[in-house]
Amino acid sequence: MKNYRTAQFQCEVLAWEENKIRESLMKIGAAMGLDTSLNGRTALVGGASQGIGEATVRLLAEMGASVVLLSRSEEKLKTIAKSLPNPKSHQVLAVDLQDRNLLQQKLAEVLKKTSIEILVCNAGGPKSGPILSVADSTFLEAFETHILANQLLVNLCLPGMKKSNYGRIINIISTSIRQPIPNLGASNTIRSAVAAWSKTLSSEIGNLGITVNNILPGYTKTPRMESLLSAEMQRSGLPLVAVEEAWRKTVPLGRFADPREIANAIGFLSSPAASYITGVSLAVDGGRLSTL
Numbered sequence: 356m357k358n359y360r361t362a363q364f365q366c367e368v369l370a371w372e373e374n375k376i377r378e379s380l381m382k383i384g385a386a387m388g389l390d391t392s393l394n395g396r397t398a399l400v401g402g403a404s405q406g407i408g409e410a411t412v413r414l415l416a417e418m419g420a421s422v423v424l425l426s427r428s429e430e431k432l433k434t435i436a437k438s439l440p441n442p443k444s445h446q447v448l449a450v451d452l453q454d455r456n457l458l459q460q461k462l463a464e465v466l467k468k469t470s471i472e473i474l475v476c477n478a479g480g481p482k483s484g485p486i487l488s489v490a491d492s493t494f495l496e497a498f499e500t501h502i503l504a505n506q507l508l509v510n511l512c513l514p515g516m517k518k519s520n521y522g523r524i525i526n527i528i529s530t531s532i533r534q535p536i537p538n539l540g541a542s543n544t545i546r547s548a549v550a551a552w553s554k555t556l557s558s559e560i561g562n563l564g565i566t567v568n569n570i571l572p573g574y575t576k577t578p579r580m581e582s583l584l585s586a587e588m589q590r591s592g593l594p595l596v597a598v599e600e601a602w603r604k605t606v607p608l609g610r611f612a613d614p615r616e617i618a619n620a621i622g623f624l625s626s627p628a629a630s631y632i633t634g635v636s637l638a639v640d641g642g643r644l645s646t647l
């Protein structure tokens with residue numbers, strides 16, 4: 356028991372030192388002219404239980420933010436929250452984005468105690484398949500998850516952003532807004548709608564100093580990519596290695612992204628350093644888009 360207590364104490368000291376080192380590095384960055392500290396800020400991150408959302412949660416917490424982790428899987432979110440720097444400063448919001456009544460109710464509870472200043476709108480992508488095979492229900496689900504939920508989240512978080520005089524809205528969409536991806540009919544359609552919604556929003560709330568931007572991830576090693584790879588294996592009849600190789604060849608950097616590499620761009624857009632960037636869609640795709 357005594358050894359366990361000593362080990363636990365040593366872990367706490369190490370975590371405290373790690374936080375101090377991180378804070379010092381950010382202070383040095385700010386002193387050198389690049390202010391990326393999120394100390395004292397609160398972020399809400401969607402799709403927080405895995406993939407790009409989880410990597411974003413980890414990075415924003417490392418940058419000093421308190422994070423509200425949103426997805427449907429409460430236990431996964433709790434485990435992630437416990438593993439973050441300053442674990443007690445984070446909260447879990449387990450809700451299905453399609454259940455907007457419950458979302459409104461649960462988020463209102465959170466907002467009684469804190470303002471959300473950084474909102475990362477992120478959720479799972481729609482089912483794959485060619486456009487003519489997309490069922491009405493798939494389009495409707497995608498519209499609910501990616502437009503109606505985003506709109507509700509923004510409306511609920513805006514008053515806090517105004518009050519804090521700090522607001523960053525970042526939507527995770529896809530390179531398909533510039534170049535539709537074969538066999539992703541529903542996704543290609545809804546992503547462009549989100550891009551149009553987001554651009555409109557950026558022009559309507561720019562006068563408040565609140566920025567609205569989109570991240571367009573390329574092939575990123577997450578559970579979503581695994582499911583797209585297996586859909587492509589089924590469609591083409593090719594083995595996994597052949598599908599991966601064909602996809603990799605389309606990326607000038609010659610590899611798939613680690614989720615952290617997408618989160619890095621989100622972290623920058625969340626920070627004070629990105630104060631004059633709004634209304635843009637930033638591809639983080641290893642150069643894969645062939646558009647200018």
Ligand SMILES: NC(=O)c1ccc[n+]([C@@H]2O[C@H](COP(=O)([O-])OP(=O)(O)OC[C@H]3O[C@@H](n4cnc5c(N)ncnc54)[C@H](OP(=O)(O)O)[C@@H]3O)[C@@H](O)[C@H]2O)c1
Pocket residue numbers: 401402403404405406407408425426427428431450451452453477478479480481500527528529530571572573574575576577578579580
């Ligand atoms: N990975 C890529 O290569 C890639 C490329 C381009 C675009 N994207 C897009 O970027 C976004 C994030 O990608 P990812 O690869 O990290 O996705 P992912 O691995 O599929 O993760 C999706 C996340 O969204 C949550 N989620 C799904 N449906 C939800 C709902 N109805 N309500 C609340 N939460 C929900 C999931 O958690 P729960 O199951 O716990 O709810 C999970 O945390 C997706 O829209 C994806 O399509 C990804």
